[in-house]
Amino acid sequence: MDVITTHTNADFDSLASMIAAKKLYPNATLVFPGSQERSLRDFFIHSTLYALDVERMKNIDLREVKRLILVDTRQISRIGKFSEIVSRPGLEIHIYDHHPASSDDLHGSLEIVSEVGATVTLLLHILQEKKVEITPDEATVMMLGIYEDTGNLTFPSTKEEDFKAAGYLLRKGANLSILSNVITKELTAEQVFLLNDLIRSATRYTIHGIEVVIAQASLDRYIGDIAILVHKLKDMENLDVLFVLVQMEDRTYLIGRSRIDEVNVAEIASEFGGGGHPTAASATVKGMPLTEVHNRLLKTLGEMVKPKKAAKDVMTYPVKALTPDQTLEEADEVLRRYNLNVLPVLFEERVVGLISKQVVERAIHHGLRGALVKEYMTTEFSVVSPEAPFSQVRELMIGQNQDLLPVIEKGRLVGAISDRDVIRVLQTEMTRSIKESTALDGQPLYARKKVIAKLMKERFPERLQHLLTEFGRVGDELGYSVYAVGGFVRDLLMRVENFDVDIVVEGDAIRFAEEFEKRFSCRIRTHKKFGTAIILFPDGLKVDVATARLEVYDSPGALPTVERGSIKMDLYRRDFTINTLAIQLNPKGFGELIDFFGGVKDIKEKVVRVLHNLSFVEDPTRVFRAIRFEQRLGFQIAKHTQNLMKSAVKTGFMDRLSGGRVLSELILILQEEVPTQALKRMRDFHLLTLLHPRIRFDEEVEALFEQIHHVVSWFDLLFLDERYERWLIYFYGLIDFLKEAEIEELCQRLAMNEKLRKRVIEGKGRIERGLLQIFSWINAGIRPKRSEIYAILNPLSTEEKLFMMAKTTQTETRRYISLYFTQLKDARPLLKGTDLIEMGVKPGPSIKEALAALLKARLDEQVITRQDEMDYVSNTLRKEG
Numbered sequence: 001m002d003v004i005t006t007h008t009n010a011d012f013d014s015l016a017s018m019i020a021a022k023k024l025y026p027n028a029t030l031v032f033p034g035s036q037e038r039s040l041r042d043f044f045i046h047s048t049l050y051a052l053d054v055e056r057m058k059n060i061d062l063r064e065v066k067r068l069i070l071v072d073t074r075q076i077s078r079i080g081k082f083s084e085i086v087s088r089p090g091l092e093i094h095i096y097d098h099h100p101a102s103s104d105d106l107h108g109s110l111e112i113v114s115e116v117g118a119t120v121t122l123l124l125h126i127l128q129e130k131k132v133e134i135t136p137d138e139a140t141v142m143m144l145g146i147y148e149d150t151g152n153l154t155f156p157s158t159k160e161e162d163f164k165a166a167g168y169l170l171r172k173g174a175n176l177s178i179l180s181n182v183i184t185k186e187l188t189a190e191q192v193f194l195l196n197d198l199i200r201s202a203t204r205y206t207i208h209g210i211e212v213v214i215a216q217a218s219l220d221r222y223i224g225d226i227a228i229l230v231h232k233l234k235d236m237e238n239l240d241v242l243f244v245l246v247q248m249e250d251r252t253y254l255i256g257r258s259r260i261d262e263v264n265v266a267e268i269a270s271e272f273g274g275g276g277h278p279t280a281a282s283a284t285v286k287g288m289p290l291t292e293v294h295n296r297l298l299k300t301l302g303e304m305v306k307p308k309k310a311a312k313d314v315m316t317y318p319v320k321a322l323t324p325d326q327t328l329e330e331a332d333e334v335l336r337r338y339n340l341n342v343l344p345v346l347f348e349e350r351v352v353g354l355i356s357k358q359v360v361e362r363a364i365h366h367g368l369r370g371a372l373v374k375e376y377m378t379t380e381f382s383v384v385s386p387e388a389p390f391s392q393v394r395e396l397m398i399g400q401n402q403d404l405l406p407v408i409e410k411g412r413l414v415g416a417i418s419d420r421d422v423i424r425v426l427q428t429e430m431t432r433s434i435k436e437s438t439a440l441d442g443q444p445l446y447a448r449k450k451v452i453a454k455l456m457k458e459r460f461p462e463r464l465q466h467l468l469t470e471f472g473r474v475g476d477e478l479g480y481s482v483y484a485v486g487g488f489v490r491d492l493l494m495r496v497e498n499f500d501v502d503i504v505v506e507g508d509a510i511r512f513a514e515e516f517e518k519r520f521s522c523r524i525r526t527h528k529k530f531g532t533a534i535i536l537f538p539d540g541l542k543v544d545v546a547t548a549r550l551e552v553y554d555s556p557g558a559l560p561t562v563e564r565g566s567i568k569m570d571l572y573r574r575d576f577t578i579n580t581l582a583i584q585l586n587p588k589g590f591g592e593l594i595d596f597f598g599g600v601k602d603i604k605e606k607v608v609r610v611l612h613n614l615s616f617v618e619d620p621t622r623v624f625r626a627i628r629f630e631q632r633l634g635f636q637i638a639k640h641t642q643n644l645m646k647s648a649v650k651t652g653f654m655d656r657l658s659g660g661r662v663l664s665e666l667i668l669i670l671q672e673e674v675p676t677q678a679l680k681r682m683r684d685f686h687l688l689t690l691l692h693p694r695i696r697f698d699e700e701v702e703a704l705f706e707q708i709h710h711v712v713s714w715f716d717l718l719f720l721d722e723r724y725e726r727w728l729i730y731f732y733g734l735i736d737f738l739k740e741a742e743i744e745e746l747c748q749r750l751a752m753n754e755k756l757r758k759r760v761i762e763g764k765g766r767i768e769r770g771l772l773q774i775f776s777w778i779n780a781g782i783r784p785k786r787s788e789i790y791a792i793l794n795p796l797s798t799e800e801k802l803f804m805m806a807k808t809t810q811t812e813t814r815r816y817i818s819l820y821f822t823q824l825k826d827a828r829p830l831l832k833g834t835d836l837i838e839m840g841v842k843p844g845p846s847i848k849e850a851l852a853a854l855l856k857a858r859l860d861e862q863v864i865t866r867q868d869e870m871d872y873v874s875n876t877l878r879k880e881g
Contacts, residue, residue, distance in 0.1 A: 001064040002027060007073035007275075008034030008080050009284060013118045016145025017071035017096060020123035023132050025069055030054045033080030057081060067092040072119040074105045075275050096123055098149075100278060102270050115277075117150035117162040124165045136173030143174040151231065156259065157277050187228075194219065195229045198244060202237070205298065208307040210262050213237070214297065216245040218290055223248065227282070230255045241265075243297060247290040254283045254293065261391055262306040271300050309390035314425055315407045315415030321346045322355065324374035331373050332360045342404035344416060345377050351406045351413055353377030359613040366617055375647050376613045380640035383408045386415070390425060397422050401598045450600075452492070452583065453591025459492055464499060467543075471503060472585035474516050480507030483567055483582040483594065490578050493603055494633070501543045504570050504582070509533055509547040549573070568596055575622045576629065577602045577609045602638075609638040616648035620657050623648055623687065624665035631678040645685055654690050659751030662691070666750070670727035670734075676705045679734075692746045694738055704733045708806040715802055718821060724798040732764065732803040740764075763800050770796060771804055774813045784816070786824060787859040793820045829854035830866045831873070839873055850876070 004021045006014035010032055018030050032054060062085050074097045076083045085091055086106055093108030098119045114122045120142050127134065134142070146166050150158040153166065170176075187195070198215040205212045215233065223246075230244045240259045245252055254272055256265030258279050266281040272293075274283020285293050321344045322331055334343060335357045345353040355377040363369075363376055382396045383406045396402055397419060407415035457465060468484060475482030483504045491498035505512045513524045513533035525534045531547040548570040571580040571594075581599045584592040593600070602609050608630050616622055623645050630637050637645070648654060669678045682688050683697040708729055715724075735743050740761065747757040773792055777784050793801055793816070805817045831854060833847045841850050850873060857863045863872050 001029060001061075002067045002069065003031050003060065003065050003082075004028045004069040004071065005031045005033050005079060005082055006071050007075070007078040009282075010035075010072075011145075012141070012148040013120055013145035014072045016118070016120040016142040017123055019138055019141055020120050020127060021069055021071050021096065023127055023134065023138075024123070024130075028067075028069060029060070031057055031060055033057060033082055065091065067094065069094045069096070070106070070108070071096045071123070073097060073099065073275070074108075074111075074113070075099075075102055075270075076104050076106050077273050078275060098122060099275060100266055102266070102275055104270075114161075115157070115159075117153070117155065117158040118146045118165075119149075120145040121159075121162050121165040124168060125161065128168065134172055136175065139169040139172040139174040140178055143169045143179055147179060156279050188223075190223050191225065191229060194223055194226075194246070195232060198229060198233055198246075199236075202233070205301070207301050207305045208262075210241065210260070210305055210308050212241045212243065212263065212301060212305070213239050214243045214245065214294065216247075216290060216294060218247040221248065226253055227255055230257060243268075245290060245293055245297070247293075250286060252285045252288060252290055252293045254285060254297070256281050262308050263301075264304070268297075268300055268304055271304075272296075309425060310386065311384045311388040311390070311393050311405075311407050311417060312386035312415070314390065314393065314421045315386070315417045316421060317407075317415035319344060319406075319413055319416045321413070322373050323347065324352060324372065324377070326373050327369065328360050328363050328371050328373065328376065329369045331355060332357075332364060335360060341418065344404065344406050344413060345373055346413065349412055351381075351383065351408065353379050354381050354402075354404055354406075356403060356613075362612075362614045363617070366614070368617075371651075375651070376644075378613060378640055379643055380638060381406070384417075385409060393417055394422060394426070400601070450593045450595070451591045452593050455492065456583070456591055459495065459497075460499075464501070464541075467541075468501075468585055469587075469590065470520065471516070471543075472587050472590055474512065474519070475505060475507075476586050476588075478507060478512060478515060480505045480512060481567065482506075482512070482585040484585060485571065485582045486574070486579050489581040489583055489593075490599070490603065492583075493581070493600065499541070501541075503543060503545045503585075504548050504567060505545065506548045506567055509545045513545050546570075567594065571596055572611060575610070575615070575619070575625055577611060578607075578629070578633075578635075580611065606633070606635040607638050608633075608635050608641065610641050610644060613644060616644050617653055620648055620653045621661050621665050623654065623685065624662075624669060624682075627678050627681045627685070627687075628665075628669050628672065630681065631675075632672055649686050649690075654687070659749050663750040663752065666691070666731075667727045670730040674709055675730055676702060676709070679705065691749060692738070692742060694742055695734060695746070696737075697734075701733065701736075704736065704807065705730065708733050708803070711802050711806040715821070720821065720825075722798060724802070728760075728763075728799045729803050729806070731760070732767065732799070733806070735760075735764065736807065759797075763797060766796050767800050767804050767807070770800070771808060771813065774808075774816060775810065778810055778812050785860050786819070787856040789816045789820060790824045790827070790859050793817065794825075824859060827855065827859055829858060829869060831869045835870075836873060839870065840877055841873065 002025055004018050004025060006018055014032075022028060022030060030053065034057070057080065062081065065082075065085060068082060068086070068091060070079065070093065073079060074095045076086060079086075086093065093106060094110040095106065095108040096112045096119055098114060098116050098121070100115060112122060112126070116122055124142065143166060146162055146169070147153070149155075150162055153162060194217055197217040201217060202213050202215040205214065226244065226246055230242065233239070233244070234242045234257050239257075241263045242257045243265075244255045246255075247253075254269060254274065256269055256276075258265045261278075264278040266276045266278050269276055269281035269283040272283035272285050274281060276282055288296075320334060320338055320340060322334065324345055324347055331343065334340070340357065342354055342356045344351050345355060353374065355373055359376055363371060368376075381402060382400065384393060384396065386407055386409055388407075393405060397405055397417070403419050405417040406413055407417060456468070460468070471482050471484075484501060485504045486502045488498055488501055503509075509531055510526045510528065510533050513526065513535055516522070516535060517524045522535050522537045524536065527533070531549065533545045535543040535545060537543075548567050567582060571582060574580050577597045577599045579599070580595070580597045582594040584590060584594065597611055598609075608626050610616070610622065610626075626637050626641065626645060629635065669675055669682070672678060679688070679697045680702070688695045688697055712726060712729065735746065738746065743761055743764065744757075747760060752760070770792055776782075796804070801817055801820065805814050808814060829851055831851075833851065836847055836850050837843055841847060853876065854863070854869055854872065857872055858869075863869045
């Protein structure tokens, strides 16, 4: 027998989850393990909406239960008599729950646990994946479950998935009128009197600096929906923490609500045999007087409420500081003398920046000993007041990777909190947590991981998903940790299709690739100098594999020296935080997202940010890449990163770049679908004049770029399957107003090879001559033959013709070029040279001349069919004869 059950004092989420589970296990029996909440009982009594086939607990022979399906709970203390069989050998247990882990949790062969607002939400996701249909009546009950457990989608525990589930249920016909009648019933007279008693009895206690309110009442008979009264009381008085104790008959009902991290009401309720969420929980206590429950609650709060630390409790003072005009050499001396990692920078007693030991040492390594602190200090940072809660301090320093947090009072620096200060506090909390409770597999409860395996399954084709899994398995066998990294991960989180896979292994990448090649249908190319390999698959898929490495720059703008390192070191060498994300591929941690540097946060906030203040000094090409990513992704370059870019240009580091590296970055920018905004940003950062002093990007050039974009878009829509280099068309636009000598200088600055230099310079000449010829026709009122248009345009490259089309202001010119691409380009005679010889044309130059004449006749529509061509040749031969 299969049984679907839930927790005692079942609520609407319990009922909704049981109904959803029944869709997955159609042969299972529904059983409530104990009583239901009054609101649920009333629903059964008064509603004809849903005829639910539920078996009574007393009719269940526990010996016959082979599989137990638990929904909305996994606590052994909350499943009534079913707790008697959970340890029986051979019993299969499946669990679907949304509650946090607790000390008396059961474990099953199948566990689907996610901290969403309601259990029915996660079950609905499974039903949708399996394409299981639901009726409008079922949708209504499921919506009741979501609404009750999320407080009409307003509780802090509500997640995005709950809103999506509610929307799905609405589409499936959930009846909002019934929902409104059940959820928003007017308070009865008895409930009003009880609420009044609770308000009168509410008492405030300060426990470890946190205000906790306890309200209590005693009734001689049962009144339902106490949770509604607790919610109203909490909102009326705007309370952070509230506990309500109501004694009815022989039981005391404890209900807790909390808005703050320091008070986890689920942990406190569990001490009374109950459970729930950190923000909302309850328990039912039998055989204990109300006064005793009250006293025990106060004792439990004293033991379990975490002391509320403030910034003033953990800060260091007085604080060593620098001024903006001190040199980096002086900063290095202060950092070394006092063994500090970060120093605040003060101007007129106001904190204007932070500078780290790492930045100072690396700058000195690059010969910047005499540079000023203000040129390399971080100007984007957070501050707190002395009364700021430690939770805020922790979020700023860990969540936002800030190594020193200034504490400011009335505009003045009164203290600072270092990462060491935060670690000391966290270490104390961790030690206490480990002693109090441990999660599965010996992992402490505070260890939290973000796993995105589900997102990978949703976004990646099955074959790619399989390949990523196999990469991890091969890594395991070699003893290597294997990660997917970079833009592949960034675009996954942004829901952008990108199957250009980059793999990093903590080990020998070449050995990894060779081992992979032995097992799968693929071939590899290796680069021993860099410790990298490329895995090539028959269908064209290409996977780059690299050894985790760090890069050391011997001088600004130089190419780096590569050394083997860890995944963290490998990610730290990358350009921007949004590109520092990695996904573990080894089986044990498959799908775990690794984010050392706040990349997820910057993706959410749409910010391009460098990892450290010397990023543009070590590799100035990152200035171009910052602009490219900003425009491609629709992000914004962080203010401090912009300041560092301006400093790199101002101090001349961009001038040290080789022409080839600048050309490569320029090509990448011009290859973007719409490079206009990127060029404007290059102008704003004075990067265009680095290419050539005469290059400009004013309104005239911008208008030309817009026209190029329109022409290229038109050409792409023709689906001619003709390859062309988009960047070159835009490059012609960039140099359009330069003289030939200036273009020569630009080509030399960009270190163009002879072939490309010739292509650019001669191409510009052909463009100008072509436009001049067509203009002379238009000016003279001549309507050229189709063969004349072909003769002018055919020798030009596709890029040259498209630029002509964009540059011209003449409608006729555009029409001629359009005619060439759509009708003339692929024109060919139907007759071949052998056909002409058979017809009497002498072998040799005459064949070429005849074919040219045939093509001209076909272009001018003098011949259409093969017979027309044969007649044309015969007539020509007759005339010559």
